[in-house]
Amino acid sequence: MKSFYFLPEMPGVSIAVWIAASMIFLFFAREPVHKMIQTFSDATAGGLRKLAEWTKETAQAMREKDRKVLLESGVAKIQGEILQEFSKIDMANTKSLAGYPKLQLKLDEKISQLETDYNECGQVTPEAPGWSEVVKSIAKVKGSTSDRIIEGMLGEIHKSAVEGEKKALSELRDISAKRHKILGSMAPVWKRVEKLGKEISSQVDKVMENSRNIEKYMTQYEKISAAEPESIDMLSSKVTKLFIISLIVICVGLVGAFINFNLIALPMSELVPAGVRVAGMAVSEISALVIVALELVLGIFLFEAIGVTHTFPQIANMTRGKRKIILWGCLLGLLFLSSVEASLAILRENLAEAKNALDISLAGGSASVSNEINSRITVIGQAMLGFVLPWILAVIAIPLEMFIEASQHAFAKMYTVFITLLCHLANMIAYLIEGFFNILVHLFDIYIIIPVQIANMISGKQVSAS
Amino acid sequence: MEKIIKRILLALSVTVVVSACTDSKQYETSFCALMDISGTYAGEKANVANIIKAGIVPEMIPGDSLFFVKIDSNSYAEENLVTKLTLDYRPTKANTQKLAIAKTLDKFGKGNAKSRLTDISGALMLCSDYLKATKSGTQVMFVFSDMKEELPEGVVRKFAEDEFDGIDIAAMNVIKLTDDSANPEVYRKRIKNWNQRIVDSGAKSWNTLIDATKIQEFIYNVK
Numbered sequence: 135m136k137s138f139y140f141l142p143e144m145p146g147v148s149i150a151v152w153i154a155a156s157m158i159f160l161f162f163a164r165e166p167v168h169k170m171i172q173t174f175s176d177a178t179a180g181g182l183r184k185l186a187e188w189t190k191e192t193a194q195a196m197r198e199k200d201r202k203v204l205l206e207s208g209v210a211k212i213q214g215e216i217l218q219e220f221s222k223i224d225m226a227n228t229k230s231l232a233g234y235p236k237l238q239l240k241l242d243e244k245i246s247q248l249e250t251d252y253n254e255c256g257q258v259t260p261e262a263p264g265w266s267e268v269v270k271s272i273a274k275v276k277g278s279t280s281d282r283i284i285e286g287m288l289g290e291i292h293k294s295a296v297e298g299e300k301k302a303l304s305e306l307r308d309i310s311a312k313r314h315k316i317l318g319s320m321a322p323v324w325k326r327v328e329k330l331g332k333e334i335s336s337q338v339d340k341v342m343e344n345s346r347n348i349e350k351y352m353t354q355y356e357k358i359s360a361a362e363p364e365s366i367d368m369l370s371s372k373v374t375k376l377f378i379i380s381l382i383v384i385c386v387g388l389v390g391a392f393i394n395f396n397l398i399a400l401p402m403s404e405l406v407p408a409g410v411r412v413a414g415m416a417v418s419e420i421s422a423l424v425i426v427a428l429e430l431v432l433g434i435f436l437f438e439a440i441g442v443t444h445t446f447p448q449i450a451n452m453t454r455g456k457r458k459i460i461l462w463g464c465l466l467g468l469l470f471l472s473s474v475e476a477s478l479a480i481l482r483e484n485l486a487e488a489k490n491a492l493d494i495s496l497a498g499g500s501a502s503v504s505n506e507i508n509s510r511i512t513v514i515g516q517a518m519l520g521f522v523l524p525w526i527l528a529v530i531a532i533p534l535e536m537f538i539e540a541s542q543h544a545f546a547k548m549y550t551v552f553i554t555l556l557c558h559l560a561n562m563i564a565y566l567i568e569g570f571f572n573i574l575v576h577l578f579d580i581y582i583i584i585p586v587q588i589a590n591m592i593s594g595k596q597v598s599a600s
Numbered sequence: 601m602e603k604i605i606k607r608i609l610l611a612l613s614v615t616v617v618v619s620a621c622t623d624s625k626q627y628e629t630s631f632c633a634l635m636d637i638s639g640t641y642a643g644e645k646a647n648v649a650n651i652i653k654a655g656i657v658p659e660m661i662p663g664d665s666l667f668f669v670k671i672d673s674n675s676y677a678e679e680n681l682v683t684k685l686t687l688d689y690r691p692t693k694a695n696t697q698k699l700a701i702a703k704t705l706d707k708f709g710k711g712n713a714k715s716r717l718t719d720i721s722g723a724l725m726l727c728s729d730y731l732k733a734t735k736s737g738t739q740v741m742f743v744f745s746d747m748k749e750e751l752p753e754g755v756v757r758k759f760a761e762d763e764f765d766g767i768d769i770a771a772m773n774v775i776k777l778t779d780d781s782a783n784p785e786v787y788r789k790r791i792k793n794w795n796q797r798i799v800d801s802g803a804k805s806w807n808t809l810i811d812a813t814k815i816q817e818f819i820y821n822v823k
Contacts, residue, residue: 400691407689409663411627418689485691492695496702497654 160578161585167578175571182564189557193550200546205361207539208369212355216348223344226337237330244327251320370543377540383533387526391426394475394523397516398422401481426527429471433528436464443535472524479520483513626737629823630665631656632727635682635708636745637670638718641775648744648773649709653702655815656742662689666701667730668708669723671745672715673752676722681730682708717750721757724798728763738823741769742815746777747790764803768822771808772815 139148160167357365402425403418410417438449439461449460487509579586633652637645652668660666665686672680683704687694720743731739741764751757771794780787791808798806809818 403662404690404692409689488695492698493658496657498650
C-alpha cells in the first residue's frame with residue numbers, strides 16, 4: 135500500500151492526490167463508464183426481463199392449451215352422457231316397443247269388444263205402436279153395442295190385445311235385463327283398458343324424464359361449447375376435485391400394495407433364491423413386486439372388460455363375447471394370484487416362527503412355540519390378508535383411470551403456477567438489478583461532481599455528468 | 601439422423617438395463633471373528649462362542665459369510681481357520697446352516713485348545729485375506745482378545761498400506777491384564793497403538809466395544 139504513496143511521510147496528501155487524479159480521469163471517462171454500467175444493467179436485468187417475458191408467454195400458452203383440453207374433454211364427457219341418455223331411451227323404447235304391438239292388439243281387442251257390447255246395448259226392440267189406445271177403444275166399444283156377436287168379437291180382440299201388451303212388456307223386460315247384463319260384463323274390460331293406459335303413461339313418463347336429462351345435458355353442452363369462463367372454471371374445479379380424490383385413493387392403494395409386497399417378499403426368497411440383484415433389489419423382491427404389479431394389471435383389464443373404465447379403446451371396441459373371455463381370464467388370474475399370496479402368507483408366518491425359534495436357540499434358550507392359539511390366529515389373519523389384498527388392489531384401476539384423466543390438467547395447472555412464479559421472480563430480480571445499477575450511476579456522478587462543477591464554471595454552460 | 605438418435609437411445613437403454621443387473625455381493629456382509637486362545641484369554645472361549653452365537657449369527661442374512669479364526673502363536677496359517685460359512689439364499693436352508701455353525705462354535709468353546717504366544721497381527725492378516733476374497737460390500741472383523749501381542753522369534757508381521765482397506769474392525773470383550781489393572785495407562789496405550797496400526801493400514805474404522813450387547817447396533821451401523 136505504501137508503495138502507492140508519492141510522499142511516504144505524508145500519506146494523507148498522497149491519498150488526496152490519488153483521489154483528485156481519479157476524479158479527473160473518471161470525469162473525462164464519464165461517458166464510457168455510464169455506457170459500461172448501462173450495458174451491465176442491460177445484460178443482467180435485460181436477460182431476466184426476457185426470461186420473465188418468455189415464462190409469461192409460456193404460462194399463457196399453457197393456460198390456453200389447458201383450456202382447450204378442458205373444453206374438449208368436457209364436451210366429450212357431456213357427449214358421452216347424452217349418448218348414455220339416448221341409449222337409455224333406446225333401451226326403454228326397444229323394451230316398450232317390443233311389447234307395444236301386443237299391447238295395441240290387446241287394446242284394440244278390448245275396444246272392439248266394448249264397441250260390440252255398446253252396439254248390442256243399443257239394439258232396443260221397439261214397443262208395439264198404439265196398443266194401449268186400441269185396447270182402450272175396444273174396451274169402450276164393448277158396453278155400447280147390442281149385437282152380441284160383435285160384442286163377443288170385440289171381447290176376444292180386447293182379450294188378445296191385453297195379452298199382446300203383456301207379452302210385449304215381458305219381452306221388453308227381458309231385453310233390458312240382457313242389456314244390463316252386457317253392461318255389467320263391460321266393467322272389467324274398462325278396468326283393463328284403464329290399466330293399459332296407465333302402463334303407456336308410465337313408459338311415456340320415463341321417456342320424458344330421459345328427455346329432460348338430455349335437455350339438461352344439452353344446456354351444459356351449449357355452455358361449454360360457447361367456452362364461457364364460468365363453464366371453464368366449473369370444469370377446472372371438477373377435474374381438480376377428481377384429481378385430489380383419485381390421488382388420495384391411489385395413495386391408500388399404494389400403502390396396501392406396500393403391505394402386500396412386504397407380506398410376500400420374505401417367502402418369495404424361499405421360492406426364488408438367487409444372488410442376483412437388479413437396481414439394488416434382490417430377484418425375490420422383484421418377483422414379489424411383479425406379483426403385486428400383475429394384480430394391478432389384471433384389475434385394470436377386469437374393469438376394462440366390465441366397461442367401468444375405458445383406458446384401452448381396443449378392449450372397449452371388442453365384442454361382448456371377447457370381453458367376457460377377458461373378464462373370466464382376469465377373474466381366474468386374480469383368484470390364482472390371491473391363492474398364491476394366501477399360501478405365501480402362511481409360509482411367511484412359518485419362516486418367522488422358525489427364525490424366532492432359531493434366535494432363541496442361538497441365545498442359549500430352548501426353542502418352543504409359546505402360544506399356539508395366537509400363532510394360528512396370526513396365520514389365518516395373514517392368509518386372509520394375502521387373499522383379500524389382491525382384490526382390493528385390483529379396484530385401484532378405477533381411481534387410476536380418473537387420476538390419469540385429471541392429472542394432465544392438474545400438472546398443467548401446477549406448471550403454470552410454477553412458471554408464473556418464475557416470471558414474477560425474474561421480474562423482481564431484474565428490478566433490483568436495475569435499481570442497483572442506477573444507484574451505481576448516481577454514486578459515480580456524486581464522485582465526479584467537483585470536476586463537473588469546475589467545468590461548468592470554466593465553460594459558463596451546464597455540463598452534464600452523464 | 602433420426603435413425604442414429606434411435607440407435608443411440610437403444611444402446612443407452614441396453615447399457616442401463618445391463619448395468620442395473622448387478623451381482624448381489626456388494627449388498628452382502630462378511631464377518632470374521634478372531635478368538636485369542638493364548639494365556640488368560642483361553643478361558644473366555646465358551647463366553648466368546650456364546651457372544652458370536654447370540655450377537656453375530658442372528659444378524660446374518662442369506663448370502664452373508666462368517667469366518668471363525670483362532671489366534672495362537674503363529675496365526676497366519678490355514679489351520680487357524682476353525683470354520684467358515686456362507687448362508688444359502690433360501691431362509692430355511694440358512695437357518696439350518698446357522699444351527700450347524702452354532703454347534704461348531706459350542707464344540708470349540710468346550711475344547712481345550714491353548715497357545716503359548718499371541719500372534720494377533722497374523723490372524724488379522726489371515727482374516728483380511730478371507731474377507732477380501734468374498735468381495736462383499738461390507739466387511740467386518742471382531743477381535744476377541746486382550747490385544748497383547750507376543751510374537752515368536754523370527755515371525756515378522758507388517759501390515760500393508762491397504763491391508764484392511766474397507767474393513768470395519770472392532771475389538772470385543774477386551775479383558776484387562778494384571779499390568780492393566782495396576783496401570784490403566786498401559787491398557788489405553790496398547791489400544792491406542794492398535795488403533796494407529798489398523799487405521800494406518802487402511803481400515804474403514806476401528807472400534808472398541810466393551811459391552812457385548814452393542815454388537816448388533818455396531819453391525820447395523822456399519823451395514
